[in-house]
Amino acid sequence: MNTKDVLDAFAMLDTWEARYELIGDLSRELLPVAESEKTDANLVKGCNTKTWLTGNLTDDDPPLIEYRADAETPLVRGLVALLLVPFQRKSPEAVLETDPRPYIAGIGLAEHLSANRRAGMEHFIERVFQIAQHLRRQ
Numbered sequence: 001m002n003t004k005d006v007l008d009a010f011a012m013l014d015t016w017e018a019r020y021e022l023i024g025d026l027s028r029e030l031l032p033v034a035e036s037e038k039t040d041a042n043l044v045k046g047c048n049t050k051t052w053l054t055g056n057l058t059d060d061d062p063p064l065i066e067y068r069a070d071a072e073t074p075l076v077r078g079l080v081a082l083l084l085v086p087f088q089r090k091s092p093e094a095v096l097e098t099d100p101r102p103y104i105a106g107i108g109l110a111e112h113l114s115a116n117r118r119a120g121m122e123h124f125i126e127r128v129f130q131i132a133q134h135l136r137r138q
Contacts, residue, residue, distance in 0.1 A: 001026065003086050003103050006067045019107075024080035030081045031068040038070070046123030048116050049076040053124065055131040057092075057138065064089045065135055067128065076120075082109070083121060087128050092136035100125055 001009075006026075013019045031050045033042065044051040051071040052076050057063035067084050071077045086103050104110055110118055 001029070001085060001103075006082065006085050007103070007106045016025075016112055020075075020078075023082055024074060025078075025080035026085075027074060027078035030070065030077060030084070031066055033068045033070040037068070044120075044124050044127045046126075047071075047120040049073050049120070051076060051080060051120070051124065053127050055128075055133065055135060056137055058089070062091050063135075064091055065095060065132060067131070079100065079109075079113075079117070079121070080124065082107070084128070085120055087132075092132040095132035096129060 009022055010019055013022060037054050038052050041084070042052045042054050043051050049072050051069065053067060053069045055065045055067045058066055065087070065090055069077075069080045069084060071080055083104075086098050086100050090098070104121075110121070113121065120136055
C-alpha cells in the first residue's frame with residue numbers, strides 16, 4: 001500500500017475498531033527482521049515495546065531503501081507497518097525529504113495513541129531518518 005491507499009482506506013472506515021483491523025492487516029506486509037538482526041543496535045530506542053528496525057539498499061537504479069521491522073506485540077507491528085508506508089522503497093534522499101506529519105494527521109493516528117505510543121512513534125520515525133542518512137553516505 002502507498003500513502004494514498006492508506007489515507008483512502010482510513011477515510012472509508014468510519015470506526016477506529018475497523019481501522020485497527022486494517023492496521024493489523026498491514027502488519028502482515030512488513031518485511032521481516034531476521035532473528036540475528038534483533039540486536040540492541042537495531043532496537044528503536046524510546047519505544048516501550050521492543051521494536052527493531054533495519055534498512056538496506058536495493059540493487060535498483062537508483063538504489064531504494066527496504067526497511068524491515070518487527071515488534072513484540074501485534075498492535076505495535078501494525079503501527080510500525082503503518083508508519084513505514086511513506087518511506088518504504090524510496091531513495092535515501094527521498095526519505096529524508098519526506099514529511100510524515102500530513103500523512104499521520106490524515107489518518108488521525110496521533111490523537112488515538114497514548115502519550116507513550118506517540119513518543120515511541122516519534123522515536124521510530126527518527127530512526128527511519130537515521131537509517132536513510134546512514135545509507136545515503138554509502
